[in-house]
Amino acid sequence: MERPSTRQLLAAFGVPLLIVIAATLYLLIVNDRLPEQVAIHWGGDGAADGFISRANLPWFVAAITFAVSAPFVAISIMSTSKSFSPGLFHALPASLSAFLGVVMVLTATVSLDSTEAPNFPTWVIPVSLAVAFGAGVIASKLAGPAPAIADTAAPAPSSAERFPIPEGQTAVWSGRTPMGRNLMALVAFFAFMNIVVAGVTSWWLLGLVVVTVLVILTTSSFDVTAGPSGVRVAGVLGFPRTTVPLNQIVMAEAGSVKAMQFGGFGWRVRGKGQTAVLTRSGPALTVTRTDGAQLHVTLDDPERPAAVISALLDQRSSV
Amino acid sequence: MILTLDLASDRPLFNQIVDGVKRSLVDGKLEPGESLPPGRELAGALDVSLETVQRAYRHLADEGIVTSRVGRGTRVSESVDIGEMALGASVDEIVEHARSVGVSRQRLIELITTAYG
Numbered sequence: 001m002e003r004p005s006t007r008q009l010l011a012a013f014g015v016p017l018l019i020v021i022a023a024t025l026y027l028l029i030v031n032d033r034l035p036e037q038v039a040i041h042w043g044g045d046g047a048a049d050g051f052i053s054r055a056n057l058p059w060f061v062a063a064i065t066f067a068v069s070a071p072f073v074a075i076s077i078m079s080t081s082k083s084f085s086p087g088l089f090h091a092l093p094a095s096l097s098a099f100l101g102v103v104m105v106l107t108a109t110v111s112l113d114s115t116e117a118p119n120f121p122t123w124v125i126p127v128s129l130a131v132a133f134g135a136g137v138i139a140s141k142l143a144g145p146a147p148a149i150a151d152t153a154a155p156a157p158s159s160a161e162r163f164p165i166p167e168g169q170t171a172v173w174s175g176r177t178p179m180g181r182n183l184m185a186l187v188a189f190f191a192f193m194n195i196v197v198a199g200v201t202s203w204w205l206l207g208l209v210v211v212t213v214l215v216i217l218t219t220s221s222f223d224v225t226a227g228p229s230g231v232r233v234a235g236v237l238g239f240p241r242t243t244v245p246l247n248q249i250v251m252a253e254a255g256s257v258k259a260m261q262f263g264g265f266g267w268r269v270r271g272k273g274q275t276a277v278l279t280r281s282g283p284a285l286t287v288t289r290t291d292g293a294q295l296h297v298t299l300d301d302p303e304r305p306a307a308v309i310s311a312l313l314d315q316r317s318s319v
Numbered sequence: 320m321i322l323t324l325d326l327a328s329d330r331p332l333f334n335q336i337v338d339g340v341k342r343s344l345v346d347g348k349l350e351p352g353e354s355l356p357p358g359r360e361l362a363g364a365l366d367v368s369l370e371t372v373q374r375a376y377r378h379l380a381d382e383g384i385v386t387s388r389v390g391r392g393t394r395v396s397e398s399v400d401i402g403e404m405a406l407g408a409s410v411d412e413i414v415e416h417a418r419s420v421g422v423s424r425q426r427l428i429e430l431i432t433t434a435y436g
Contacts, residue, residue, distance in 0.1 A: 168325055168327055169326075170325075171322065171324075172321070172322050172324075172361065175320070223357055229365070229366050232364055234357075238357075243363070304321065308321065
């Protein structure tokens with residue numbers, strides 16, 4: 001793995017760290033004004049039902065924000081090298097830590113100078129989401145533009161299957177990643193369990209669960225096109241998305257991937273420039289870029305887009 | 320679905336997309352009920368404007384070949400008559416051929432009437 005730049009490290013690690021430090025410092029400064037027991041959990045009626053001592057609150061906030069963000073920091077640093085959608089991965093740790101940090105800080109702030117724990121302030125969620133979005137944008141900008149990828153005009157490897165494109169014409173293949181039964185079962189189970197848990201505990205948590213399930217569903221199916229612009233992969237709502245331009249493609253081939261190789265389903269990043277868009281294990285299109293990075297996308301008939309790209313690579317090399 | 324287009328031809332691009340979808344149906348590469356790619360994805364893949372693709376999709380919808388619904392995207396109609404569509408494509412070719420060899424409209428109708436019996 002190539003070393004990430006200072007800017008990328010700042011975006012992936014610096015921004016979340018700054019958020020954790022700022023939240024902890026704030027809670028230490030206002031500590032004397034907090035009630036002895038500060039609410040950190042609320043019931044279905046919005047009334048507080050879980051507490052922590054004010055002395056422990058700053059460290060609890062620091063620990064939980066850091067613990068939840070840490071895996072995303074690791075993914076972000078890994079994805080800085082040969083990534084297919086670097087902006088998204090630079091934004092994730094900052095957004096997540098900002099969301100958690102702001103929720104914790106604001107819910108503590110509403111109890112300043114009071115002896116009783118107030119009900120959960122619902123406005124905290126939209127405010128925290130807005131701050132999280134802003135932090136993600138800042139982290140993305142801070143990381144800077146993605147490194148330039150070399151162009152190539154070489155034909156496809158001689159062993160590759162070609163889709164016959166008539167002289168002077170171009171071709172585009174389009175399809176959609178299959179809905180994996182295991183993934184759907186997992187989403188349904190997750191949604192059911194969380195709705196039950198959220199319904200019993202906190203109604204506002206139910207809203208978050210619904211948003212989370214929607215996010216999972218938007219990344220459970222992807223539109224894929226292979227044509228003169230290269231290979232494009234986009235979530236059903238148009239996000240997340242990535243494009244591998246044709247002039248950066250060395251090879252497109254049909255193969256097979258296992259979800260466990262990438263640690264699960266969805267948009268997965270592994271070291272050494274390996275990215276996978278997985279909705280199940282099995283047949284997949286693998287696109288190799290000039291810098292050696294590879295994008296794997298599960299498809300029922302990966303041979304056809306691979307053959308279209310191979311033919312377009314030949315066409316490009318003969319111009 | 321695979322579309323082949325002649326980007327250098329004089330035929331408008333939206334017509335080529337319409338032809339491509341029909342050809343894919345006739346060739347069995349696209350089937351009734353199947354989804355067409357989202358307009359923005361196809362436009363991006365072909366490096367053409369979104370309006371060009373949307374115009375093509377509207378044209379296909381007007382012919383009853385596809386249906387567009389919010390949330391479901393654009394799909395090939397279940398009731399599409401592929402046999403008649405294939406015949407239409409053949410007729411287009413015959414008319415083009417007749418024009419290229421200078422056969423008049425009236426003469427072509429006579430030839431078809433004779434052949435039909």
